[in-house]
Amino acid sequence: MSDWEEEYSATEIQQPKKTQAGTPWVPQGRQRYSTQGTIEETHRGSGSRAQGWQGRGGWSHRPDESSWRDVEQPREHRANSSSGWTREFRSRDYSRDPTNCPMSFRLDSSLIGMVIGRGGSKIKELEELSGARIKIVKEDNDSEVKIFGSNEQQDKAKGLINGIIERQQKGTDFEYKNNRSNDPPNMGTSVSVSGKPMIDWTSLRENKEKYEAIKWADMPPIAKAFYKESPTITSWAQVEVKKWRKENNNIICDDLKEDGKRPIPNPVQNFQDAFYPFPEVMSALKIAGFEKPTPIQSQAWPIILQGIDLIGIAQTGTGKTLAYLLPGFIHLDLQPIPRNQRDGPGMLVLAPTRELALQVQAECSKYKYKGFESMCVYGGGDRKSQINVVTKGVDIIIATPGRLHDLQMNNFVNLRSITYLVLDEADRMLDMGFEPQIMKILIDIRPDRQTVMTSATWPDGVRRLSKSYLKDPMMVYVGTLDLAAVNTVQQQVLVIPEEEKRAFTLHFIDSLKPDDKVIIFVGKKLIADDLSSDFSLQGIPVQCLHGNREQCDREQALDDFKKGKVRILVATDLASRGLDVHDVTHVFNFDFPRNIEEYVHRVGRTGRAGRTGESITLVTRKDWRVSAELINILERANQEVPPELMEMAGRYEEFKKKKDGERDMVPRKGRWRNDH
Structure with missing residues (x-):
């Protein structure tokens, strides 16, 4: 920090001295001249760095003078100043001042609206009356209020807020008038009572179930339980059940109901055990050519057919789609209200990407169970035809959440009739930021529905989502909840300089056999276009898939790849979820993904449906932060770990320890520790 910055870092800035008669002293800092010929200096404040030019030391010049605030002298004094010039500073951001800690307290979220006012009008009035700056962090039940400023300003702002709370508890609305005095407002001078009734949010929360029952009182009942356990499964000894689960990829089951644990149904060993009362399903499975259920299907079908909500966690390519589709068909067919008397669809599947949604629809259309009609709603498609x-x-x-919410808000689709809901690849939907749309969609879906959630990983966000959207679910996970890649894929990792990646990729393509099929994953759309163009110029047939391509081009690229017209697909992580091409022999990670979960999903694009596959991953020095996690994935799958990767993980661990040590050091003058 320069000498001038230290001199002017105090909260109150004194009138500058004049070096010559009639000439104001100009500090050796950043400055600019206004159109009126006055010097205007910017001060470290609450302005965002992105709002103007940013120089060294945090200075930001912003041409919008109306947003600046005078903290030095009253407006009238500035207007009549005899010096012929004015100095204006941004309002001070006390949150950056270690000498003035903010006042902080909790407040019921139902009262926050009265403090903020419409468009923030009341909180602005409070700031003008007190001279403090008020920040509110909204949460679910209660919110945190922080007041920045001097002790006198903080006490005054707290008193004003207390006055608001007292009047709100009396059931009256009010608003502050423009009062420039230093005295706190009172009912007689600065507060006007409008007499409008207040919303009792506490009562609404307490009676949530009552109001939900009123909202859905006119809906027909739902039938959920359709499972008839075969005598063979009923007579199965529990010792044999545990052994069977252990031998079939270590199936683990858990009941998440908080009170009164329910017995976990025994898994089924063949299709007859699950669907013998439903001959249409048996015929569809026979036509599809499946021999026996996958591990996730064996345990999921008995649970879903009993009408219990389910969380299914399994590696990619293990049959999760069929695990929820077939019970969904039976659920729709056996509802008390006939199909022709329903007001809308009965089953909804939410998927994170267009490709996964289209793939689920293809699976749904393959079985043609009792003539059920399905459609795919996704962004980028023809909205009018949808x-x-x-x-x-x-x-x-x-559907994808974005397009479905669009149709829902415009009253083109009725979701009140949905009784069977599926959240497919829930972790990916959270990564893509779909949670707000999902919450708005679920408002129109009856709460007594049956819900199935599937995912290949089990991060904290999905656990929170399951508590919000599922009611007393059971959980089935195949293998382990720890992150792991499929064991049918041989994983190879090569530590390589960035500039050698393209040459190695061409060498890899030259070594492919005629029947090999490979997906090359890259980190950016620009790299995908560049790499695919480079291959095309060299006469290598290739297709490209990423989010910036038109939907028709994306569908054409997938179709060409599936049918074998091209055997190389260059794609972003758009293709890491839900892309089901059974004959993919290789996955080539040109760029390492942004997190280790995406690495697992990429690897899962090969080695599907009982086949084996191979993945090749290029790792550069910039990827050292994920080296330790990658080593864990490789060791868990009994794969070879390159010595260079071990060294990289060790260097990163030493780097983190060094950074942690520097963070604990005594700060220099003008700086303070992060925990202040």
């Missing part, structure tokens, strides 16, 4: 189909009536909707 509206035409959904308004005519369908039984099953497979």
Whole structure:
């Protein structure tokens, strides 16, 4: 910090001295001249660095003078100043001042609206009256209020807020008038009572179930339990059940109901054990050519057919789609209200990407169970045609959250009739920021529905999501909840300089056999275009898949790759979820993904449906932060760990220890520790 910055870092800035008669002293800092010929200096304050030019030391010049605030002298004094110039400073950001700690207290969220006012008008009035700066961090039940400023300003702002709370508890609305005096407002001078009734948010929260029952009182009942356990499964000894689960990829089951644990149903060993009362399902499975259920299907079907909500965690390519589709067909068919008397669709599948949604629809259409009509609603498709189909009536909707919320808000689709809901790849939907749309979609879906959530990983966000959207679920996970790649894929990791990646990729393509099929994953859309163009110029047939391509081009790229017209697909992580191409032999990670979960999903694009596959991953020095996690994945799958990767992980660990040590050192003058 320069000498001038230290001199002017105090809260109150004194009138500058004049070096010559009639000439103001100019500090050796950053400055600019206004159109009136006055010197205007910017001060470290609450302005965002992104709002103007940013120089060294945190200075920001912003041309919008109306947003600046005078903290030095009253407005009238500035207007009549005889010096012929004015100095204006931004309002001080006390949150950056270690000498003035903010006053902090908790407040019920139902009262926050009265403090803020419409458009923030009341909180601005409070700041003008007190001279303090007020920050509110909203939370679910209660919120945190922080007041920045001097002790006198903080006490005055707290008193004003207390006055608001007292009047709110009396059931009256009010608003502050413009009062420039230093005295706190009172009912007689600065507060006007409008007499409007207040909303009792506490009462609403306490009676949530009552109001929910009123909202859905006119809806028909739901039938959920359709499972008839075969005598063979009923007579199965528990010792044999545990042994079977252990031998089939270590299936683990848990009941998440807080009170009164329920018995976990025994898994089924074949399709007959699960669907013998439903011959149409048996015929569809026979036509599809499946031999026996996968581990996740064996345990999920008995649970879902009993009408219990389910969380299914399994590695990619293990049959999770069929695990929820077949019970969904039976659920729709056996509802008390016939199909022709329902007001809308009965089954909804939410998927994070267009490719996964289209793939689920393809699986749904393959079985043609009792003529159920399904449609896919996704962004990038023809919105008008989607509206035409959904308004005519369908039984099953497979959708991405964004487009479905669009149709929902415009009253093109009725979701009140949904009784069977699936959240497919829930962790990916959280990564893509779909949670707000999902919450708005679920407002129109009855709370007594049956819900199935699937995922390949089990991060904290998905655990929180499951508590919000599922009711007393059971959880089935195949293998382990720890992150692990599929064991049918041989993983190879190569530590390589960044500039050698393209040459190695060409060498890899030259070594492919005629029947090999590979997905090359890159980190950016620009790299995908550049790499695919480079291959095309060299006469290598290739397709490209990323989010910036038109939907028709994306569908054409996938179709060419699936049918074998091209055997190389260059793609971003858009293709890491839900892309089901059974004959992919290789996954080539040109760029390492942004997190280790995406690495697992990429690897899962090969080695599917009982086949084996191979993944090649290029790691550079910039990827050293994920080296330790990658080593854990490799060791868990009994894969070879390169010595260079071990050295990289060791260097990163030493780097972190060094940074942690520097953070604990005594701060220099003008700086303070992060925990202040």
